[in-house]
Amino acid sequence: MRLNQLDGGGGGGSAGGSPDLATAPAKKKAAANTIENELEPNTGKAAKWADSATTAAVAGFAGWATAAGLKTVETTWDKQVRTLLARLASEKTALRGTALSFSGQELDTRARIAGVRPASSITQY
Structure with missing residues (x-):
């Protein structure tokens, strides 16, 4: 069997779409930089702020069941922050x-x- 032409629909790509793969390395780099310079540091700062506030609350409720509950919440929070980071x-x-x-x-x-050269005698001219 031999294919002599493309089908009537244009063939090759998705229906109605462009058959080309498009990528944007600059946008990927920008997104990675945003994660590194904004999201990671700000997440760490928020986690420390929450930890200090929770530690103060645990101390304020010392001897109460609320203190133990807050300590459990703090442990869960720290685990979730580590997972997010x-x-x-x-x-x-x-x-x-x-x-x-x-x-x-x-x-x-x-x-x-660039390494493919046409197999034609016309290239001699």
Whole structure:
């Protein structure tokens, strides 16, 4: 079987969409920088503020069941903050890795295309 032409729908891509993969390394880098310079530090600051406020409340309710409950809440909060910070770090790393991967793939594809020479005698002229 031999394919002599594309189908009537244009073939190759998704229906009605562009068949090209588009990526924006600059936007990925900007998002990773936002995570690093804004979200991670601000999350850490918020966690410390909440910890100090909760510690003061636990001391204020010493001897009451409320103090034990607040201590449990504080432990849960700290665990959730650590999980969130780990997730942010993971997303930051993934964004930077993806941007590098796409850039490397693009350079590799360009090099391969540049290495292809037409098999035609017209190139002699």
